[in-house]
Amino acid sequence: MPADLNPIDNAKFVAARRAVDFVEDGMKLGLGTGSTAAWMVRSLAERVRDEGLRVTCVATSRRTAELAVGLGLDVRTLDEVKWLDLTIDGADEFDTHLNLIKGGGAALLQEKIVATASDQMIVIADAAKEVAQLGAFPLPVEVIPFGWRTTKALVEETLVSMDVIGREVTLRMTGDQPLRTDGQNHILDLHLNRIGNPRQLSLVLNQIPGVVENGLFIDICDTVVVGHPDGRVQVRDINSGRFDEGRVALPPVENIFAGQD
Template sequence: MTGDLSPIDKAKFVAARRAADLVEDGMRVGLGTGSTAAWLVRCLGEAVRDDGLKIRGVPTSARTAALAREVGIEVISLDEARWLDITIDGADEFDADLNLIKGGGGALLQEKIVATASDRMVVIADAGKEVEALGAFPLPAEVIPFGWQTTRALIEETLVGMDVLGRDITLRMNGDRPFVTDEGNHILDLHLRRIGNPRQLALVLNQLPGVVENGLFLDICDTVVVGHGDGRVELRDLNEGTVEEGRLDFVDSDNLFRDISD
């Protein structure tokens, strides 16, 4: 079945497959949210089923929790785990320093909490997610519903003094209603085009009343696994300063890998 995938999905699959090799027996594993992270959960489920891998997973969203249980991964809460050995998640953008924009799937708050409660954070992504400067992907800001329009106005005012190219802000929608996160909040998408000083922006945004968290993940990611549509995969370790390259062959798989979607 994997042989029928589009090049983008093949890239996501090989990145997830390579990252799954980093998970060892007995680990407490943070499980990300989104289409690439779903491949990872499926790969780990296969290892649990076929190889007897014993892990406990801490999902970053309700839909990841449902998928993990479906493929046979033991699911626990972060409070039960207390600390994690590794978190593996996707990203909407990453730069050369492994700074990220995350939150396209709407789970940025839980994702950031889980990632920072881990000894190691690994990002899995297709090669198209790598950028010279963050900001082409809209930056999500999770805000409480009460007074969200006032919060948006505060963000707009704040952006005037920031090193960004755009300042448009949209409320994320789910059909004709505002999108609601697992915590019951809304998401404002900041269309900035380029972020000149991510650290300053992240700090300022989180000081605004009504903003719960933003999608800039800075100094959190240790490793990125980059997949390509032809099966090539790179593992870049920021701390070690190393790059490992390899290639994965595509083989037919069973229904464990069907219906992967955001």
């Protein structure tokens, strides 16, 4: 791991490293997508290498699969594995009820499928991702390319009756072309500022023709691991109400993280 990480990366790293402590030998694991999840994949690979853990992994995106395979992890498809013991993933926002906004990395559909096919979901995040109310981060909605402008208009019309502040909807681009997800769909980003009723909004959005899935993860996350730049880590379990705090030491440069982005 580079010695000159910025404070946010330090926080992401310690959260990821602590979350990997929940992994046990023989587990079937879902691997999330995003910068924090990438630290988790590297930490998991280090445990597999050093402790001889046997784990079977299902990736939530092509880029996570490529990283995991490159680090020597056993990656299978969800159809092969069928059900998972644990999924560890990041989040763009989470609230006190551990409801999430995900999809900043454009992998929300596969992330939600994998998370709901797991006995447990652990979210890893830096402290800045915790919010009193969801919505400051734009809510991603995955839509099929066919008729996406009509779908966008229907989403905008639906937002008029929802408990939100903003209603701007934008098509996510990559360069001058619409972004394509792993499923070859588009992403609409909903700039809502505040979501008063996430459960209602999630249900209503998914009824709109053309919408594949939205980035609201309601009642899916069981535990959140929050990292801080100074190495402190907090673990909150929504089911037991447990709250633990500890510290993760930053490792020396000479380890599995050397040479990684």
